[in-house]
Amino acid sequence: MAEYTKAQLTELIIGKLNRNFGRTVDDATPTHMFKACALVLRDIMSRHQMETGNQVWEGQQRQVHYLSLEFLMGRSLEKNAYNLGLLDTLAEALEGLGFSAADLFEAEPDAGLGNGGLGRLAACYLDSMTTLEIPATGYSICYELGIFKQKIINGKQEELADNWLGLGDAWLIPKMDEAEEVRFGGKIVHSWVNGQNKTEHVGYTAVLAIPRDMEISGYQTKHTNTLRLWDAKSPLPVDMSLYSRGEYLKAVEQQAMAEVIAKVLYPDDNHYEGKSLRLKQQYFFVSATVQSIVRKHRAQYGTLRNFPRKHVIQINDTHPTLVIPELMRIFLDDEGYSWDEAWHIVTDTVCYTNHTVLAEALERWPQDLIESLLPRIWEILKEIASRYQHQLEGYFGGDMNRVARMAIIWGGEVRMANLCVCACQAVNGVSALHSDILKRDVFQDAYQREPDKFKNVTNGIDHRRWLSQVNPKLDALVRECTGSDDYLLHPDAIRDLERFKDDKSVLDRLQAIKQENKRAFAGYVARESGIILNTDAVFDVQVKRLHEYKRQLLNVLHIVALYQQLHDNPNADFTPQTFLFGAKAAPGYHVAKQIIQLINSLAAQVNADPICKDRLQVVFLENYRVSLAEKLMPASELSEQISTAGKEASGTGNMKFMMNGALTIGTLDGANVEMHQQLGDENIFLFGLTADQVADLRRQGYRSMDYYHRNQVLHRVIDQISAGFGDGVAYSDLTNRLLYSAGGGIADEYLLLADFDSYCQAHRRSLEAYADPDRWNRMSLINIARSGIFAADRSIRDYARDIWHVPTRR
Numbered sequence: 001m002a003e004y005t006k007a008q009l010t011e012l013i014i015g016k017l018n019r020n021f022g023r024t025v026d027d028a029t030p031t032h033m034f035k036a037c038a039l040v041l042r043d044i045m046s047r048h049q050m051e052t053g054n055q056v057w058e059g060q061q062r063q064v065h066y067l068s069l070e071f072l073m074g075r076s077l078e079k080n081a082y083n084l085g086l087l088d089t090l091a092e093a094l095e096g097l098g099f100s101a102a103d104l105f106e107a108e109p110d111a112g113l114g115n116g117g118l119g120r121l122a123a124c125y126l127d128s129m130t131t132l133e134i135p136a137t138g139y140s141i142c143y144e145l146g147i148f149k150q151k152i153i154n155g156k157q158e159e160l161a162d163n164w165l166g167l168g169d170a171w172l173i174p175k176m177d178e179a180e181e182v183r184f185g186g187k188i189v190h191s192w193v194n195g196q197n198k199t200e201h202v203g204y205t206a207v208l209a210i211p212r213d214m215e216i217s218g219y220q221t222k223h224t225n226t227l228r229l230w231d232a233k234s235p236l237p238v239d240m241s242l243y244s245r246g247e248y249l250k251a252v253e254q255q256a257m258a259e260v261i262a263k264v265l266y267p268d269d270n271h272y273e274g275k276s277l278r279l280k281q282q283y284f285f286v287s288a289t290v291q292s293i294v295r296k297h298r299a300q301y302g303t304l305r306n307f308p309r310k311h312v313i314q315i316n317d318t319h320p321t322l323v324i325p326e327l328m329r330i331f332l333d334d335e336g337y338s339w340d341e342a343w344h345i346v347t348d349t350v351c352y353t354n355h356t357v358l359a360e361a362l363e364r365w366p367q368d369l370i371e372s373l374l375p376r377i378w379e380i381l382k383e384i385a386s387r388y389q390h391q392l393e394g395y396f397g398g399d400m401n402r403v404a405r406m407a408i409i410w411g412g413e414v415r416m417a418n419l420c421v422c423a424c425q426a427v428n429g430v431s432a433l434h435s436d437i438l439k440r441d442v443f444q445d446a447y448q449r450e451p452d453k454f455k456n457v458t459n460g461i462d463h464r465r466w467l468s469q470v471n472p473k474l475d476a477l478v479r480e481c482t483g484s485d486d487y488l489l490h491p492d493a494i495r496d497l498e499r500f501k502d503d504k505s506v507l508d509r510l511q512a513i514k515q516e517n518k519r520a521f522a523g524y525v526a527r528e529s530g531i532i533l534n535t536d537a538v539f540d541v542q543v544k545r546l547h548e549y550k551r552q553l554l555n556v557l558h559i560v561a562l563y564q565q566l567h568d569n570p571n572a573d574f575t576p577q578t579f580l581f582g583a584k585a586a587p588g589y590h591v592a593k594q595i596i597q598l599i600n601s602l603a604a605q606v607n608a609d610p611i612c613k614d615r616l617q618v619v620f621l622e623n624y625r626v627s628l629a630e631k632l633m634p635a636s637e638l639s640e641q642i643s644t645a646g647k648e649a650s651g652t653g654n655m656k657f658m659m660n661g662a663l664t665i666g667t668l669d670g671a672n673v674e675m676h677q678q679l680g681d682e683n684i685f686l687f688g689l690t691a692d693q694v695a696d697l698r699r700q701g702y703r704s705m706d707y708y709h710r711n712q713v714l715h716r717v718i719d720q721i722s723a724g725f726g727d728g729v730a731y732s733d734l735t736n737r738l739l740y741s742a743g744g745g746i747a748d749e750y751l752l753l754a755d756f757d758s759y760c761q762a763h764r765r766s767l768e769a770y771a772d773p774d775r776w777n778r779m780s781l782i783n784i785a786r787s788g789i790f791a792a793d794r795s796i797r798d799y800a801r802d803i804w805h806v807p808t809r810r
């Protein structure tokens with residue numbers, strides 16, 4: 001793969017500096033240098049793309065189209081250099097030019113086109129699909145502003161705009177000639193022309209969708225895929241002075257609509273809000289994508305009859321669901337196919353992945369909104385819904401409750417998940433437990449009718465990025481112990497590491513690597529924030545979006561208990577612990593923001609208390625994001641995965657920690673269940689109610705107040721939080737939610753109090769293990785050795801075999 005020498009790369013970089021920026025090496029800034037390197041790698045990938053694209057075309061292979069409103073790509077320069085086998089050569093070339101590769105990598109802004117797990121999963125899957133040589137394209141929106149930057153000011157979250165283009169667009173190639181037009185509003189006119197039904201859309205507002213393509217490299221392959229990001233532009237020129245009255249208003253409308261559509265990523269994670277702009281974003285990207293796929297297909301095959309054999313469309317949660325009626329629209333209105341012909345093609349093509357069972361995250365769009373914004377789509381939706389309704393009535397007979405539960409349009413709303421379940425070839429959950437819950441609970445009626453439609457594909461992560469790239473010392477140890485770098489393309493091979501579980505020298509090296517990574521991370525934190533982390537303490541880490549179901553507040557309860565214990569017994573033995581948090585809250589999620597403030601109040605209290613010195617430390621890491629996770633994972637020792645059982649669909653952070661040798665304290669939720677299956681009771685710190693026990697307890701009537709009264713420690717912790725700490729901010733709003741029901745909700749909806757005692761015990765078990773370094777290091781090694789099945793390559797092979805029916809490399 002290393003087809004370039006240092007001299008060649010140097011020449012290419014200088015060429016870019018000269019031609020694109022009018023600079024010599026001497027007057028180039030790091031920004032120029034970063035861009036020049038990005039353009040050089042981009043050219044290499046474009047060449048690969050042309051070569052492999054031709055093979056795909058000639059082989060007429062089935063292609064995967066991965067539709068997602070989010071791709072949380074992070075940084076690309078180091079990734080692409082790694083995949084192309086140019087990491088060392090590039091570093092040498094840069095050094096020769098007086099620049100450090102590490103500094104340039106660090107200068108790249110994260111492409112933050114996603115919120116959290118769902119978006120990062122899509123990014124990991126692009127890497128694996130490309131590495132496994134699957135012809136695949138990702139589609140999303142080229143948001144001008146990605147996920148906001150988080151500042152903590154006076155302990156509170158403030159949001160800043162994330163203007164990532166400018167540097168980040170070095171990777172993007174605009175393709176004006178592949179623009180598509182997307183139509184909103186207006187009216188539908190049906191007429192008969194020569195005995196044929198003709199459908200016409202009049203009075204609409206048009207928006208131009210322009211692709212800004214990002215080339216995606218794979219590891220040790222020339223196969224190259226594309227992430228197509230749609231930018232929105234008005235179809236009219238900016239100067240509107242010449243327009244007559246009617247055109248003028250239309251023109252202003254079109255400009256306004258175009259400017260706003262690709263402006264900003266919605267920062268809600270696991271929460272649905274029926275905002276019309278969000279619906280416009282969804283249709284904009286879906287319509288442009290479908291037109292683009294169909295246009296290329298027609299150009300290659302001249303017919304759409306073979307469409308399902310050549311394409312599979314994977315929809316990442318319900319956000320791109322409108323792809324279903326949009327495909328119908330094109331087959332019916334543009335191709336003139338009958339309803340049944342069109343329906344067969346569509347339903348043979350589309351597959352759906354569910355990522356959540358939280359009721360507040362299920363998309364249900366008001367029908368009036370859809371009708372006025374997307375009149376033709378609305379007609380098609382009504383037809384799909386009414387035909388489905390008939391089938392259901394036939395199948396379930398008089399059981400109108402079930403028919404109502406499964407309805408696509410109900411009570412003035414369009415239910416996207418039900419539409420997906422109706423129309424898709426396959427429906428999958430993202431962990432074994434989650435997929436079971438979908439079958440037994442959320443989609444139980446559909447499951448009874450069509451059991452074979454329901455599948456599981458447990459999530460995975462890009463292990464080349466999340467182990468080999470971010471933790472080079474561990475990567476070196478793995479290679480040495482397993483005797484090769486086979487694990488990079490065959491993640492199962494990492495299992496070989498287990499042969500060294502009783503090898504004292506390997507265990508010691510593992511510990512030394514962790515210690516060095518902790519120091520490196522502490523250095524970074526000191527430079528960025530001035531905070532000095534205690535690297536002799538256990539690094540206990542909870543990083544993920546802030547959500548009540550993820551229970552950051554349970555973590556806080558435990559820390560407050562430790563704090564009180566220290567005050568009660570200042571001279572007792574105490575294992576030093578540093579608790580690290582990182583989390584963004586959705587800007588409108590008030591409770592989540594209060595929890596962030598609480599963590600910061602607690603941190604201020606604990607870190608300033610002399611009793612806690614060198615023993616207890618609490619740090620809130622500002623602006624948690626992909627590039628911060630990359631520094632943190634290698635330094636982590638204890639991974640907090642403590643969601644209420646049944647609520648976290650999978651989790652993927654849990655896998656990143658495991659691969660980097662952190663041990664997990666967690667509930668039997670999401671993919672933790674499968675981690676436990678791999679590890680056994682002895683290599684993970686499990687606690688808390690199971691999903692079934694949670695359901696039982698809720699049925700019996702959960703009373704959090706009983707736990708408050710029965711557990712003295714818990715009682716005191718809650719009283720302290722309610723009163724607040726030294727900064728004078730009281731948190732009784734938060735503690736009241738744990739103790740009292742309000743507004744129809746139940747007290748302590750996520751059962752923190754029910755799990756508190758068990759959680760504290762699990763922490764004590766973890767400290768016992770930590771006190772015995774050999775035992776801890778052995779557990780850590782076993783975690784790494786058994787993490788192979790959580791590689792995204794495994795997930796993508798599952799999708800390829802069970803859902804997409806496409807071949808993979810080797």
Ligand code: 26Q
Nearest residue numbers: 117118269270271272273355648649650651652
């Ligand atoms: C929907 C409508 C309107 C506005 C926003 C949204 C929206 C946006 C993002 C709804 C949900 C999301 C994100 C969900 C998400 O990240 N889910 C996570 O997916 C991961 C990958 O499968 C799982 O590992 C996590 O368990 C799951 O929480």
